[in-house]
Amino acid sequence: MELSHQFSLQEYNSFNIKAVSPTIYFPRTVTDLEQLPKFVDNPFYILGDGSNTLFVDDHAPIIIKPDFKGISISETRDNYTVSVGAAENWHDLVCLCIEQGIYGLENLALIPGSVGAAPVQNIGAYGLELSHFCTQVKWFEFSSKAIKVLDNKDCQFSYRDSIFKQALHNKGIIIDVEFSFPKAWKANLSYAGLSDLGNNPSAKQVMDRVISLRQAKLPDPCKLPNAGSFFKNPIVNEQKLISLKNSYPKLPFYPQGKGLVKLAAGWLIEQAGLKGYREKGVGVHEHQALVLVNYASEQGEDIVTLAKYVQQQVLAKFDISISPEVRMITAKGEQNFVDLVVDLESK
Numbered sequence: 001m002e003l004s005h006q007f008s009l010q011e012y013n014s015f016n017i018k019a020v021s022p023t024i025y026f027p028r029t030v031t032d033l034e035q036l037p038k039f040v041d042n043p044f045y046i047l048g049d050g051s052n053t054l055f056v057d058d059h060a061p062i063i064i065k066p067d068f069k070g071i072s073i074s075e076t077r078d079n080y081t082v083s084v085g086a087a088e089n090w091h092d093l094v095c096l097c098i099e100q101g102i103y104g105l106e107n108l109a110l111i112p113g114s115v116g117a118a119p120v121q122n123i124g125a126y127g128l129e130l131s132h133f134c135t136q137v138k139w140f141e142f143s144s145k146a147i148k149v150l151d152n153k154d155c156q157f158s159y160r161d162s163i164f165k166q167a168l169h170n171k172g173i174i175i176d177v178e179f180s181f182p183k184a185w186k187a188n189l190s191y192a193g194l195s196d197l198g199n200n201p202s203a204k205q206v207m208d209r210v211i212s213l214r215q216a217k218l219p220d221p222c223k224l225p226n227a228g229s230f231f232k233n234p235i236v237n238e239q240k241l242i243s244l245k246n247s248y249p250k251l252p253f254y255p256q257g258k259g260l261v262k263l264a265a266g267w268l269i270e271q272a273g274l275k276g277y278r279e280k281g282v283g284v285h286e287h288q289a290l291v292l293v294n295y296a297s298e299q300g301e302d303i304v305t306l307a308k309y310v311q312q313q314v315l316a317k318f319d320i321s322i323s324p325e326v327r328m329i330t331a332k333g334e335q336n337f338v339d340l341v342v343d344l345e346s347k
């Protein structure tokens with residue numbers, strides 16, 4: 001199996017943070033996975049394209065970067081089934097499907113990252129989540145060295161969450177993701193910015209609109225390093241919503257059922273006066289307050305300090321705790337944000 005020592009990860013994370021891994025493994029076959037050493041005492045991190053990852057220290061842990069490639073397509077009378085290797089690029093997959101006349105993923109165009117990472121946080125945008133079309137995930141379990149097949153229900157998908165972030169975290173590697181698309185397709189125009197596309201837009205038109213909306217709203221990580229939405233949108237109960245609405249009548253909210261509502265973290269950050277805020281070469285994006293950007297820092301710690309400040313300001317103003325969507329990685333492996341801040345403050 002291909003591997004490398006003292007490997008610089010600066011080009012492997014969309015925040016462009018300097019970090020070095022003692023060893024990086026690039027497994028591309030099941031035999032490679034079987035041959036991975038046991039990381040009993042050594043922390044490790046499974047890295048896709050690093051677009052939802054913040055390396056906090058100069059020292060990263062051991063990295064496993066799956067390199068499973070390949071896309072296979074089959075069809076029945078009513079459906080297409082598309083099976084995709086974890087290392088394939090997500091946006092390239094969306095484009096390929098549209099070119100082949102396989103529709104459904106257009107609302108998820110231009111989300112950076114690998115196909116293997118997409119089920120981990122159940123990527124979502126413009127009124128659609130991956131869980132809508134994902135039928136199964138092939139997952140290599142470290143302990144048994146066997147491939148398990150998890151169907152949609154087994155994956156326990158929810159908002160920016162799945163079993164791979166919870167019970168199966170660090171217990172194995174996603175090697176392949178399967179999708180099923182009904183041939184009877186209807187555009188999903190539930191998101192406000194898509195509703196003026198008319199009665200019958202093509203999937204390509206929906207994809208082009210999503211791409212232009214995203215390009216207008218979000219900074220391109222190649223030009224201004226970032227990891228997209230830094231915080232998850234908080235979910236609160238209706239009582240909290242009512243009390244907030246009294247003070248902030250314009251507060252946007254999205255009912256989730258069961259007496260819960262989702263709030264827009266970006267709106268809360270903006271109202272806390274932080275849009276465009278900058279310190280130590282990092283900042284809150286000028287046009288999209290949910291995105292933290294790296295103007296000139298090489299140190300992930302600067303982003304953590306900024307994130308903590310943003311979190312504190314939102315808590316002080318709204319009494320709502322927003323939590324990061326981005327994964328925080330130190331030499332000790334993946335860290336919980338609260339523990340990480342305590343560690344940094346005690347330095």
Ligand SMILES: Cc1cc2nc3c(=O)[nH]c(=O)nc-3n(C[C@H](O)[C@H](O)[C@H](O)COP(=O)(O)OP(=O)(O)OC[C@H]3O[C@@H](n4cnc5c(N)ncnc54)[C@H](O)[C@@H]3O)c2cc1C
Nearest residue numbers: 048049050051052053113114116117123124125174227228
């Ligand atoms: C500009 C920008 C816009 C974005 N917009 C959106 C958006 O609209 N919606 C959205 O949901 N996200 C968005 N994101 C976040 C990001 O694109 C997604 O989270 C994406 O799925 C990350 O893919 P990655 O390969 O870069 O993952 P990484 O950052 O490398 O890893 C993310 C997580 O997945 C795990 N992982 C990666 N590969 C595997 C594997 N094969 N097996 C097991 N675990 C694995 C990692 O351990 C980590 O926990 C955006 C990011 C950026 C930079």
